[in-house]
Amino acid sequence: MAIVGVQNFTTPAPVGGYTREVEIVDFINPDGTPWNPVPPPTDPLECTTKTTTYGDAVVGKKLNGTLAVYSGGKPPVQVLYQWQRSDDGNAWSGITNWAEIPTTTYTTVAADKNKYIRFASKATDDNDLTAYGSGNNVGPITAPPLIITDPTILTNGIFSNPPNVYAFETISMHAAVFGGGYGTITEKYRLQEQPGGVGDWVSLTSWQTGIPTYDVSQSIPGDTLRFQTQGKDSLGTQKTSNSSTATVGVATEIGTVSIAPPNTTGGPGDTITYDVLISGDANPMYIWSIRSGPGAIISPSNIGQEIEVRVNADATPGASIQVQVTCNDPSASDNGVGSVATIVVN
Numbered sequence: 001m002a003i004v005g006v007q008n009f010t011t012p013a014p015v016g017g018y019t020r021e022v023e024i025v026d027f028i029n030p031d032g033t034p035w036n037p038v039p040p041p042t043d044p045l046e047c048t049t050k051t052t053t054y055g056d057a058v059v060g061k062k063l064n065g066t067l068a069v070y071s072g073g074k075p076p077v078q079v080l081y082q083w084q085r086s087d088d089g090n091a092w093s094g095i096t097n098w099a100e101i102p103t104t105t106y107t108t109v110a111a112d113k114n115k116y117i118r119f120a121s122k123a124t125d126d127n128d129l130t131a132y133g134s135g136n137n138v139g140p141i142t143a144p145p146l147i148i149t150d151p152t153i154l155t156n157g158i159f160s161n162p163p164n165v166y167a168f169e170t171i172s173m174h175a176a177v178f179g180g181g182y183g184t185i186t187e188k189y190r191l192q193e194q195p196g197g198v199g200d201w202v203s204l205t206s207w208q209t210g211i212p213t214y215d216v217s218q219s220i221p222g223d224t225l226r227f228q229t230q231g232k233d234s235l236g237t238q239k240t241s242n243s244s245t246a247t248v249g250v251a252t253e254i255g256t257v258s259i260a261p262p263n264t265t266g267g268p269g270d271t272i273t274y275d276v277l278i279s280g281d282a283n284p285m286y287i288w289s290i291r292s293g294p295g296a297i298i299s300p301s302n303i304g305q306e307i308e309v310r311v312n313a314d315a316t317p318g319a320s321i322q323v324q325v326t327c328n329d330p331s332a333s334d335n336g337v338g339s340v341a342t343i344v345v346n
Contacts, residue, residue: 045073045125050135051081053119057138059112059235060182065104065119068133073125080123086116089137098122110182110235112141143182146239150177152229154243159330164249165225167217168333173227175211176241183234194224197247201226216248223248252331255280257339259325265346266311271298272343274307276325284329291340293321311345319345 027035048069055063070079081102084092095117096103108117116139124130153160153174165171178185188207191214195202205212207230219225227243256279266272276286288297288307294315299308309323326338 042074043072045077045123045129045131046071047121047123047131047133050133051119051121052135053117053138055138057117057141058144059108059110059141060144062105062107063117063119063138065102065106067102067104068121068123068135070123070131070133073123073129073131074127075125077123077125079121082120084118084120084134085112086118086137086139089116089139092118092120092134108141113143113235114140116140143233143235143237145180146178146185146231146233146237147180148176148231148239148241149179152176152227152241152243154225154227154246161244162246162330164330165216165246166249166251166331166333167219168251169216170213171216171225171246172213173211173229173243176229176231178231178239178241181231181233181235181237185231185233188230188232190228190230192226192228193219194226194245196222197224219248221248221250249331251333252282252329253280254278254282254284254327254329254332254334254337257325257327257337259323259339259341261341262339263342263344265344267346268311268313268315271308271310274309274323274325274341276305276327276339278327280332280334282327282329282332284327284332284335287326287328289324289326291322291324293343294319294345295321295323295343309343311343315345317345321345 029035048071051068052066053063055061070077078100080098080100082098083095083106085095086092106117116137118134118137120134122130122132154171155174156162156165156169156171173189175187175189188209189211190207191204191212192201193204204214224245224247226245229241230238232238258277260275264272285303286305288302290297294312295309296312297307298310311321321343323341323343324338326336329335
C-alpha cells in the first residue's frame with residue numbers, strides 16, 4: 001500500500017513494525033463478577049512452646065516466668081503477657097495488664113495467699129484469630145512460717161525462769177522475739193495460772209500490749225505460773241511462746257544470823273572453827289568469806305554451816321580479821337542476810 005499526492009507525509013512503517021498496547025482495566029470471572037486474587041495460604045496461628053512459671057510458692061517470694069513461642073498466623077501477630085491469679089487453678093483473673101513487653105518476675109503479696117499464680121500468654125494475628133500459650137501455675141501460695149527466735153522468759157527481777165517463786169516477790173517477763181512471717185509482726189502478752197499445778201491453764205490477764213507484772217501473793221503454794229508472748233504477722237499467722245513454768249513455793253525466813261564464836265583471839269598460825277545458826281525456818285546456803293585482815297579459809301569449801309579459818313603466819317599482834325557469812329535461800333523473804341565475826345591477833 002502507498003499514499004500518494006500528499007505533501008510532507010511520511011509513509012507509515014510496515015505492519016510488522018507495530019506493537020500492540022493493551023490496557024487492562026479489570027478482571028472478570030466467567031460469571032461476570034469481578035475477579036480478586038487469592039493470597040497464598042498461611043499456616044494457622046498456634047503456640048509451639050507455652051510459658052512456664054516457677055519459684056517458691058510462699059507469700060513474699062519472687063516467681064519467674066518464661067516466654068511462649070508462637071508460629072503461623074497472618075502477620076502482624078501480636079503476642080501479649082500477663083501475670084494471673086486463680087482461686088482454684090481453673091478460672092483466672094489478671095494481676096497485671098496484658099503487655100507486649102512483659103515483666104517476667106512477680107513477687108507475691110498478701111492477696112495471693114491460698115491462690116494459684118501463673119505467667120499467662122496469648123497471641124492474635126491480623127485475622128483476629130487468637131492462640132493461647134499459658135503453661136503451668138504455682139500454688140497454692142502459702143504463708144511464710146512465723147518463727148520464735150528467742151523464747152518468753154519469766155523473771156523475778158534477779159533470776160530468769162526460776163523454778164519457784166514466792167509470795168513476797170513480784171514477777172514479770174521478757175518478751176519473745178519472732179522472725180519470719182510476712183509484713184509487720186505485732187506482739188501481745190498474757191499471764192496464766194495452773195491451779196495446784198495440774199489441769200487446765202487459767203488466764204489471769206487478757207492479751208495485752210503492755211508487759212504484765214504479777215504479785216505472787218495472789219496465788220497459793222502449789223500453783224504454777226507462766227507468761228506468754230503472742231506474735232501475729234500481716235497475714236494473720238500467729239505463734240505463741242510460753243515461758244518456763246514457775247511453781248509457787250512456801251515462803252520462809254532466815255531471821256537472826258549468829259556466828260559462834262562471835263569474837264575471839266588467835267595467834268599467827270592458829271585455826272579457829274566457826275559455826276552459824278539462824279532463828280528462822282529457812283534452809284539457806286551458808287557462804288563464808290574473809291572480809292578483811294590477815295586470815296584465810298582453809299576448809300575444802302567456803303560453803304557450809306561450819307568453816308575453819310587460819311590466822312596468817314605473818315600476822316602482827318593487834319591486827320583484826322573479819323569473817324563474814326551470808327545466808328542465801330530464794331524462798332526466804334530476807335534472803336541474803338548475814339553476820340560478821342572478828343578475830344584479834346595476839
